[in-house]
Amino acid sequence: MPKYMTKQRRLLTEYLMQHVDENLSASQIADALSDQISKSAVYRNLADMEAEGKLHRVTSGGGREAVYRFSGGQACSQSLHLSCKKCGKTVHMQQQTADALVQSVAANNDFTVDKGETVIYGVCAACRNKKASLS
Amino acid sequence: MPKYMTKQRRLLTEYLMQHVDENLSASQIADALSDQISKSAVYRNLADMEAEGKLHRVTSGGGREAVYRFSGGQACSQSLHLSCKKCGKTVHMQQQTADALVQSVAANNDFTVDKGETVIYGVCAACRNKKASLS
């Protein structure tokens, strides 16, 4: 849990702000900022931010790297996330739909869904159309 | 894509059969079978089996290891999966509930859910009760 707002921390936050809702791997971020922040600082800050809940760890991008997603400080825990396997974009499901879904699962399977942790994979409208048009 | 059914491959398959629907990390499996199969063979066979579609790669267990789930050859792609964060068990959602859910998302967010890829995280009934009873 950080106490000082360092230059590096600010730079990292700015970087994340510019990549809201994208899935970024720790090493990818560290690499992009390598000339401004050391690798260790990136990893440490990323871990801190995750602990603070400012960042969500996805870790499911096909590799074995730590993958994070920054959501601009919004209340992400209140809406499920839809992640497109094609373009990687993540969209927040409407809370209303999410709640209905959660209740449905609770009623049918006696299972309490964690909205903040769950990411639903599939294909977004844009990519679905794209796929249809080209080969 | 393997052509021979080797002793190691059979042993690995048997191991997986005994752990259907559990989330197993590659290293965990390799370690468990270390005295019967070499690490490399485990990794190679796991990769082959995934390519053949006999195994599903989860890779989202909080660490940075390759995590797999074996489903005994069932048509897992037809039902969403619920994974308990406490005990790690994965249960198949009833297809009926899953379909309703998928349709709901499709209607509200114009997003095509991939049932085979999606894992919903939360807490199962058993663990929910457990949590309530002790401290």
Next chain:
DNA sequence: CTAGTTGCAAAGAGTTTGCATGGCG
């Protein structure tokens, strides 16, 4: 017999950690 597989060990990739220096408040 022939080619796919295994095993071992070395090489990689990514992440974590120890310690001295630097900088926020």
Next chain:
DNA sequence: CGCCATGCAAACTCTTTGCAACTAG
């Protein structure tokens, strides 16, 4: 000024790869 955070590099963990020996068909 004091203590946290940074940087650097070494240490680690997990995974991949090269190559000779082995074995399933």
